[in-house]
Amino acid sequence: MKSGFVCLVGSPNVGKSTIVNTLVRKKVSIVSDKPQTTRHRINVILNLPDAQVVFVDTPGLHKPFHKLGKYLVKIAINSLEGNDLLLFVISAEGIRKSDKIVANRIESIDVPFIGVVNKCDLKREQTIKEIENMFTSMKGCVDVQRLSAIKKTGIEELTDKILNYLPESLAYYPKEALTDRPLTFMVSEIVREKIYEFTSQELPYSSAVMIDHMEETDKLMKIWATILVERDSQKPIIIGKGGKMIKKIGTLAREDVERLVDKHVFLSLHVKVKSRWTENDKTLNELFEGEIE
Ligand SMILES: Nc1nc2c(ncn2[C@@H]2O[C@H](COP(=O)(O)OP(=O)(O)O)[C@@H](O)[C@H]2O)c(=O)[nH]1
Ligand SMILES: [Mg+2]
Known part of the structure; x- marks a missing residue:
């Protein structure tokens, strides 16, 4: 092998x-x-x-x-x-x-x-x-x-x-594994991908997604997540007219997560302003925990 x-x-x-x-x-x-x-x-x-x-x-x-x-x-x-x-x-x-x-x-x-x-x-x-x-x-x-x-x-x-160019070695991960990352990480990445897809200019770079809570039963996975933005003016853009944008982000993200976990998903998103989080070591350390020496 x-x-x-x-x-x-x-x-x-x-x-x-x-x-x-x-x-x-x-x-x-x-x-x-x-x-x-x-x-x-x-x-x-x-x-x-x-x-x-x-x-x-x-x-x-x-x-x-x-x-x-x-x-x-x-x-x-x-x-x-x-x-x-x-x-x-x-x-x-x-x-x-x-x-x-x-x-x-x-x-x-x-x-x-x-x-x-x-x-x-x-x-x-x-x-x-x-x-x-x-x-x-x-x-x-x-x-x-x-x-x-x-x-x-x-x-x-x-x-x-x-x-x-690969050495003879035993497998590093179980055979059915697709990634080393937990589901919370995958879900926040999927939501972030939709933000990148549907918003423009500096907004993608000003946003981050944090998973607040997750509950799983046999048939359903429930997820609550927060989208962080940097400025008050960015919040209405993510939410959109009559909530249209956040609904679109949520629906497409939910469908992707469903494909990934093979079960029904309930996804609740809310938006929070955290001023200058991209310069804030505490938030950055939380987001990149374990990735920076
Ligand atoms: N034309 C073309 N575009 C590609 C190809 N591979 C990736 N892209 C596009 O290049 C952009 C960046 O891709 P991504 O995988 O995010 O790049 P990364 O930043 O290097 O990870 C996306 O819009 C992709 O759709 C390719 O083989 N041909
Ligand atoms: Mg990439």
């Missing part, structure tokens, strides 16, 4: 979380078109007949512009070492300055990596070749792979290549 940890690294928005979901064929890590959607490290588990691959999805590495951003970069950096393999992901849209910063990080540690060019459906042959050349010239590069996580091309080839 082969088993090991494979960490996805790259700039924000290159498609890391989408790749993880495609690799395990289930939506576990949240995705949006806005950078810095992934705030936490999450282990997403692929169980194969003779192997267990633990994918570590991280927030992207980027230049932090507020305290929350600094926490995200710390989580991404802390996640690099101690893996059996890295997947260094760059988008076929082109090499950005932040990709070069990531490259330096990767070369400074002693873990092999597969260079992944994602979004190849955009068909930028010249750029794709440039990215592949950059990968193969780097220290630690063991292979390259072209991918479209959206169109699901290159996924099987990538899985096979990954298995080549």
Whole structure:
């Protein structure tokens, strides 16, 4: 049996979380078109007949512009070492300055990596070749792979290549496990994904979701959660006209949670203003408990 940890690294928005979901064929890590959607490290588990691959999805590495951003970069950096393999992901849209910063990080540690060019459906042959050349010239590069996580091309080839670099080892998690995270975490992430989807500008970055209480019976799961925002003016946006927005967020989040837990879900959301929580160490420590050294 082969088993090991494979960490996805790259700039924000290159498609890391989408790749993880495609690799395990289930939506576990949240995705949006806005950078810095992934705030936490999450282990997403692929169980194969003779192997267990633990994918570590991280927030992207980027230049932090507020305290929350600094926490995200710390989580991404802390996640690099101690893996059996890295997947260094760059988008076929082109090499950005932040990709070069990531490259330096990767070369400074002693873990092999597969260079992944994602979004190849955009068909930028010249750029794709440039990215592949950059990968193969780097220290630690063991292979390259072209991918479209959206169109699901290159996924099987990538899985096979990954298995080549995993050590013989017993499984780290039970066979039926999909993630290392508790359900409370998954639910708050799903609600956050809907906020990212339906609100714009600074609102996604000003909000966080905390689970207040959960009750479970055989047929029903009841969840009460609070959406934190930073300013009074943001509360009516999340609630929407006549409560329309919060209803939409709640309904779609409930449906996703139902798919995840396979039972009926009751989800109650309420909104609370907590001024400048993105700069507040106490709140940040609570949100990122166990993820920051
Ligand atoms: N065209 C295209 N878009 C993609 C692909 N993979 C991801 N995306 C989009 O890129 C955006 C960022 O994806 P996400 O997985 O959240 O990126 P992350 O920040 O690196 O985790 C989303 O809008 C995705 O739908 C792909 O293969 N092709
Ligand atoms: Mg992500």
